[in-house]
Amino acid sequence: MRTRLIASMAVLLASSTAAYADASDGVVKIGILNDQSGVYANFGGKYSYEAAKMAVEDYGGKVLGASVEVITADHQNKPDIASNIARQWYDTEQVDAIMELTTSSVALAVQAISKEKKKIDIVTGAATTELTGAQCSPYGFHWAYDTYSLAVGTGGALVKEGGDTWFFLTADYAFGYSLEENTANFVKANGGTVSGAVRHPLATTDYSSFLLQAQSSGAKVIGLANAGLDTSNSIKQAAEFGIVAGGQRLAALLFTLAEVHGLGLEAAQGLTLTEGFYWNRTPEAAEFGKRFFDRTGAMPNMVHAGTYSAVLQYLKAIEKAGTDETEAVAKALHEMPVNDIFAENGKVGANGRMIHDMYLMEVKKPGESDVAWDYYKVLATIPGDEAFIDPAKSGCPLVSQ
Structure with a gap:
């Protein structure tokens, strides 16, 4: 009897551990870090945060049985402030991925921290090709556009x-x-x-x-x-x-x-x-644009739509990988085509650049x-x-x- 009880407890413990291994602490947390009060506030800002929340809602609010949470902060276009926020998010707030990152100097700084911490970052708001060039990262992705x-x-x-x-x-x-x-x-x-x-x-x-x-x-x-x-x-x-x-x-x-x-x-x-996006170009984009307008009072640009796409693809990658573990999710992001309101038959190159029309x-x-x-x-x-x-x-x- 005692042997059976120990065996049963071992099975329960193993299954519980496996469940948490699938989605870390039971929550997938995404941080939208950008300029919300300066020259790029309308370029991305609070509207990118809304786009990210729309993607989570459209996905169903959960992935692998874990709830998905989106948080946001204003980096004020300052790499030191952005770096401090990123470290706090990773070290104490259990953030799994940071996205948007308007301002190239900020994006480069946060991508370096994400590489150090082995966390996913997906840039939609910054433009420098250095992100997928000399300063590329195995966990870094560049989504909406770039200077090239x-x-x-x-x-x-x-x-x-x-x-x-x-x-x-x-x-x-x-x-x-x-x-x-x-x-x-x-x-x-x-x-x-x-x-x-x-x-x-x-x-x-x-x-x-x-x-x-x-x-x-x-x-x-x-x-x-x-x-x-x-x-x-x-x-x-x-x-x-x-x-x-x-x-x-x-x-x-x-x-x-x-x-x-x-x-x-x-x-x-x-x-x-x-x-990289225009709300009135296709019926699907127009439908997304109307929903976005209903909650923000503005139509989306390529940064907002790109953020929606990045969040959606990240959740799909977690589903494909069967875990939110960084290495597995990065591998899935490299392998999966991108088909949504932003990109048609998009693909991620070996350098992390998402290639689309x-x-x-x-x-x-x-x-x-x-x-x-x-x-x-x-x-x-x-x-x-x-x-x-x-x-x-x-x-x-x-x-x-």
Whole structure:
């Protein structure tokens, strides 16, 4: 009798241990870390948090029998603050994965910590190709877009249209440098020239001296290698100097639906830009956009939709792996195709880059917009294998050359 009781207890203990091994402590916790009060607050911000919660709700709120929780914090665009939050989340709050990570310097810092802690990070808000290049991680993934894909779209298109001389107005940190470099390479590869560049601090309020340098360069195209309110304010102040009226063209190298809405069609009309998602492109995207609008009062851009996709795919990977253990989930993320409202037949390269189609857009004139938030004409689809760097050429040491 005693032997049977011990045996039964051993079976119960083993089954209980197995259940917790499937989903760690019985909860899968995802952290959305981004800018919620600065220049990128509408670019991602609270809207990305809502997108993440939508993905969890659409998945059913549980994975492997464990509840799924989403938490969020504002990193204020500061790598030290982001690093402290990430360490606290991993060390004391049992966070399993961190996502979004707007601002490239922040994303690089948190990806390094995630690599150290052997935790998954999926970047949707930052752009630098270093994330899947020299600083790639076996547990790091880059989802929505990057500086290379933006350069292929907007940079390549404008040179072909005759914009063959460029001057750059660049945000003075990792993202801006990467976007300028990638775009300049495409300009030169297509027969164009770059006459110079000037760099401005993140979240500056006065662009006059920078814009005057760009204007005096005589370049046909002024490439705005910045984002969020920095780009919007650059465009507004450029109008005050009569830059576009004087015959030069502005290229918004990272500009999304959120910024177009903030600027308004009157000011934004005619801008050429590249996004990885547009809510009015397919019926499925439109349905998602309506649901997103109902809870936020805004239509989603590629960062919001990309965050939804990243969270959904992470939960699918846990299901496929049969556990939330990092190595197994990372392996599943590399193996699984991505098919959802954001990506059609997307795939994850060996360097962690999710490869999917991108779209070259032109902002409509006010009279061309039929419904609210209908701001884009899709000029071209850029196939994923053209839009993103071949993983074998990315410089990622994890990729076999």
